[in-house]
Amino acid sequence: MKITIISGSHRVNAQSLKVAKFIQTQLEDGLCDEAPILSLADNPLPLWDQGVWDGDEKWTALLTPLKEQLASSDGFVVITPEWHGQVPAGLKNLFLLCSKNELGHKPAMIVAVSSGDGGAYPIAELRMSSYKNNRLCYIPEQIIIRNVEQVLNEDAKENNQRSDTFYRERITWALGILKEYTSALAQVRNSGATQTDKFNNGM
Numbered sequence: 001m002k003i004t005i006i007s008g009s010h011r012v013n014a015q016s017l018k019v020a021k022f023i024q025t026q027l028e029d030g031l032c033d034e035a036p037i038l039s040l041a042d043n044p045l046p047l048w049d050q051g052v053w054d055g056d057e058k059w060t061a062l063l064t065p066l067k068e069q070l071a072s073s074d075g076f077v078v079i080t081p082e083w084h085g086q087v088p089a090g091l092k093n094l095f096l097l098c099s100k101n102e103l104g105h106k107p108a109m110i111v112a113v114s115s116g117d118g119g120a121y122p123i124a125e126l127r128m129s130s131y132k133n134n135r136l137c138y139i140p141e142q143i144i145i146r147n148v149e150q151v152l153n154e155d156a157k158e159n160n161q162r163s164d165t166f167y168r169e170r171i172t173w174a175l176g177i178l179k180e181y182t183s184a185l186a187q188v189r190n191s192g193a194t195q196t197d198k199f200n201n202g203m
């Protein structure tokens with residue numbers, strides 16, 4: 001089982017990436033075989049342009065390895081910081097560049113990250129608008145990490161012990177649920193019911 005962790009922050013030293021690395025260690029500690037991190041730090045993907053649909057060589061070279069990585073994944077963790085009450089543009093751009101061929105009918109757990117008391121807006125945004133055509137399946141369990149600087153740090157002295165203990169337990173529990181959805185939804189894809197040449201886009 002391969003669960004890819006998408007870290008949606010553009011910042012190089014992002015808290016989202018810190019959270020991604022913690023989740024990676026939890027997943028690789030017996031929950032799945034592989035848990036690679038796909039980080040959007042430093043904006044590795046240009047904004048969508050018409051060349052994506054016209055098959056420009058530039059885009060083919062960039063997207064082929066990305067699509068292979070996503071298509072070979074059985075499930076996802078989507079980590080989004082809250083930026084001005086939104087999902088960062090680079091993460092929304094990733095969803096423009098991906099299709100049901102890579103993400104369709106695979107489970108994803110959302111993890112929102114905030115340095116303050118935020119985190120609800122990007123969850124609502126992802127659940128409302130990021131899955132229609134690619135058919136990614138967000139599971140009901142989600143994580144909102146508030147005051148993120150105070151938790152999940154390697155140096156225990158930097159952590160608020162009470163919050164840190166809570167988040168570590170809660171994340172591990174939620175990842176166990178994601179694992180079961182990942183097994184279950186493989187059956188849905190393997191059933192053949194989701195395959196169609198007629199209904200390429202969601203309604």
Ligand SMILES: Cc1cc2nc3c(=O)[nH]c(=O)nc-3n(C[C@H](O)[C@H](O)[C@H](O)COP(=O)(O)O)c2cc1C
Pocket residue numbers: 009010011013014015016017081082083084085086113114115116117118119148
């Ligand atoms: C452009 C920008 C806008 C932000 N807006 C918000 C916000 O609206 N609400 C919030 O809780 N935090 C906001 N933050 C702070 C983030 O919560 C903080 O950077 C946190 O560490 C998560 O982002 P990161 O993964 O990029 O580090 C903002 C940060 C940036 C860089």
